[in-house]
Amino acid sequence: MNQGELDSVLGAVENPVRRRIIARLSEEPSYQLQLSRDLGLSQQLVAKHLVTMEDAGLVSTVFEDSPRGPQRKEYMLKKSVSVTIDFAPNLFRARVFSFGAVPGAEDAELVSRINEIMKYPDEASKIGTLASLISEVDAKLKEMEEQRAVLLYLRSVALREAARASSVLKTSDRRKVLHYIMKEQRDDILDMSASLGLQQQVVGEILEEIEKELAGQD
Secondary structure: OOHHHHHHHHHHHOOHHHHHHHHHHHHOOEEHHHHHHHHOOOHHHHHHHHHHHHHOOOEEEEEEEEOOEEEEEEEEEOOOEEEEEEEEOOEEEEEEEEOOOOOOHHHHHHHHHHHHHHOOOOHHHHHHHHHHHHHHHHHHHHHHHHHHHHHHHHHHHHHHHHHHHHHHOOOHHHHHHHHHHHHHOOOOHHHHHHHHOOOHHHHHHHHHHHHHHHHHHO
């Protein structure tokens, strides 16, 4: 997802009421009146936030027949999204991505197991097996998160040292360009110009100067 989509998702979930609605809809689709009752909120407030979330593309609706009157709107989550924001001295990363991609070969065993569970004829018999599988997945996620925390720390330290080392460069614009390259791991002049607010020609000249100055340090 691009920066605009990140801003849209963050804008939608920054409100605690909307996060409560998302948590409720993550369990199952629901109606405005039922959401109001379950969350202890007024229908007007729930309706207001549902409109915002629908505009942001986080929820979708379908009309369902009601046993007591006209059709009613059923709300459900539309996206599967993960948002991460990491910041520390010399480190800032904000990412949002949709998940639901085809699992890789390393996940083949878990995929095979869940496919087998889905074939069980008795729905009740699935529960215990699914609970065990979910526990395994949660353990793997925890392990990945712990490893990620270590890697983020190492990245923060490396960027801090890079910032110190960049003091050999004589202007702030040059230091900005070098820091961008270190953070983003690319030196595309067009992207760098837009991100740093510098003219493309200036960025190109700075890249040439940095290359010469760093070569002179060897």
